[in-house]
Amino acid sequence: xxxxxxxxxxxxxxxxxxxxxxALRELSGVPILVHAVRAVAASRxxxxxxxxxxxxxxxxxxxxxxxxxxPAELTVVAGGATRQDxxxxxxxxxxxxxxxxxxxxxxxxxxxxxxxxxxAAALRGGAEAVIPALPVTDTxxxxxxxxxxxxxxxxxxxxxQTPQGFSRAVLEKAxxxxxxSATTDAAATDDAGLVERIGIAVRTVPGSEEAFKxxxxxxxxxxxxxxxxxxxxxxx
Ligand SMILES: Nc1ccn([C@@H]2O[C@H](COP(=O)(O)OP(=O)(O)OP(=O)(O)O)[C@@H](O)[C@H]2O)c(=O)n1
Ligand SMILES: C[C@](O)(CO)[C@H](O)COP(=O)(O)O
Numbered sequence: 001x002x003x004x005x006x007x008x009x010x011x012x013x014x015x016x017x018x019x020x021x022x023a024l025r026e027l028s029g030v031p032i033l034v035h036a037v038r039a040v041a042a043s044r045x046x047x048x049x050x051x052x053x054x055x056x057x058x059x060x061x062x063x064x065x066x067x068x069x070x071p072a073e074l075t076v077v078a079g080g081a082t083r084q085d086x087x088x089x090x091x092x093x094x095x096x097x098x099x100x101x102x103x104x105x106x107x108x109x110x111x112x113x114x115x116x117x118x119x120a121a122a123l124r125g126g127a128e129a130v131i132p133a134l135p136v137t138d139t140x141x142x143x144x145x146x147x148x149x150x151x152x153x154x155x156x157x158x159x160x161q162t163p164q165g166f167s168r169a170v171l172e173k174a175x176x177x178x179x180x181s182a183t184t185d186a187a188a189t190d191d192a193g194l195v196e197r198i199g200i201a202v203r204t205v206p207g208s209e210e211a212f213k214x215x216x217x218x219x220x221x222x223x224x225x226x227x228x229x230x231x232x233x234x235x236x
Contacts, residue, residue, distance in 0.1 A: 010079025035109030
């Protein structure tokens, strides 16, 4: 199976606050997107990376990636108005020989290569859909208008990350079904959610704390701390 990585990077990063599109914000002087692309490209399973850029920023993103050392075959396409749109457009651009797809958020720049490899290995092993998951550490409540209506059993809950791996045929079918029923179904926040809706089993592999999503300002502080620790480990 030939595997490509699709990196949705067309979001605005509103929860991160002012400072421009999140994927172009810097961590240790390098754009978040470049960290994320290098991280997936570090896996020997990944032969091609397709980045979904903000629709008005395709050439800017392409030249930014060209200016940095990114050891991958790379293309940049225009993303869409939602993450789901961005992923669908990037998958549609893949050459036919790529029958496996890893979808990885640009907003998860520090994913360890071991996690990318584990998702790719599960895909090669026959899984049609595989996602990294970590146990939930907080108690989670369901609320309605500020009032708690239920407390789901935490033992059955996980928080999921990217890269999420799919057989390309399954991913395309799930996105097509979601596009057809867009007015009746709630938006899915991840690709695995779309795959679940078409009745395909989604397997999990253990996630990584370092694969966290840069979402709010404090996440930049965590990310810089992890990069500092990695630098220190390299010179030790
Ligand atoms: N129209 C969109 C929206 C999101 N994304 C991407 O989907 C990933 C996960 O989204 P999220 O963390 O929510 O990013 P933003 O949408 O940028 O954040 P926010 O919701 O705070 O604006 C990010 O890599 C983001 O760039 C995308 O490609 N296209
Ligand atoms: C795909 C994802 O990262 C899995 O946890 C997450 O659902 C993206 O959500 P966001 O609201 O677009 O950040």
